[in-house]
Amino acid sequence: MAAGPTSLxxxxxxxxxxxxxxxYELKKRMTESLGPIMHVSWGSLYPALARLEAKGAVKAVEARPAIPNIPMTGSLGGEKAAFRSTSEGLRGSRNKKVYGITDIGSALFSGILNDDNEIDEKGFAVRLAFANHMDPEKRLKMLRDRRDLILERVKSSRRSFEKKRFAFEPYVELVLEHFRSTNSSDLAWIEGLIAKEESSTQNPGTDFLVSQEIQDSL
Structure with missing residues (x-):
């Protein structure tokens, strides 16, 4: 059975x-935009492009390099040298394989984003990065599912912390406290995203019981 699409x-x-x-442009954009989320090497990027091309999700398109102005140096020899250098650069640009997304790729992209299957930490971060392409209802559901997951983590860490409070394991308590603090911060953050999403979709209804439960857990 073929593996499903990866986060990359x-x-x-x-x-x-x-x-x-x-x-090169893809790798640069990933590093600049998603560096904290995922580290991409050439050894993983090009195989991913090859897989997508084999699926018909991306295709090679013709490069259209811009033609730069050749400076007028006043020297015929200098201008010829500049022209040769520019021509070689353009030939190099044309030799680079430029990728474009196909209709199949657009459908695949939309399908992955709006998939209801459970996702891991990296998968959530990547989907959130492209959430502007998601259906509003799916986007809100993804955020609420994430909130429920974090809330359960907060409850679990709270229970563990209370059990270990009087044990002679100070470093265990430090780890549990850090875990609880981090998840509490994530919970407040995701609640803010949900509130903004509900407001932007003209669906301001909130679940008071859940909100109160969250406050009691912090």
């Missing part, structure tokens, strides 16, 4: 929806 493939499709790019 989702990122590639998302970036190619913005514009056609060659491998």
């Amino acid at each position: 493939e989702l990122v590639v499709l998302g970036l190619l929806k913005e514009q056609d790019m060659h491998g």
Whole structure:
């Protein structure tokens, strides 16, 4: 059975929806935009592009390099040298394989984003990065599911902390306290995202019982 699309493939499709790019540009954009989320090497990027191309999700498109102005130096020899250098640069640009997303790729990208299956930490971060492409209802559901998951983590860490409070294991308590503090911060953050999403979709209804439960857990 073939493996499903990876987070890296989702990122590639998302970036190619913005514009056609060659491998170097894709890697640069990933590093600049998603560096904290995922580290991408050449050894993983090009195989991902090959898999997507085999699926018909991306295709090679013709590069259209800009033609730079050749400076007028006043020296015929200097201008010839500049022209030769520019021509060689353009030939190099044309040799680079530029990728573009296809209709199949756009459908695949949308399907992954709006999938209701449970996702891991990296998968959530990547989907959130491209959440502007999601259906509003799916986006709100993803955030609420994430909130429920974090809330359960907060409860679990609270129970563990209370059990260990009087044990002679100070470093265990420090770890549990850090875990609880981090999840509490994440919970407040996700609640803020949900509130903004509900407001933007003209659906301001809130669940008071859940909100009160969250306050009691912090």
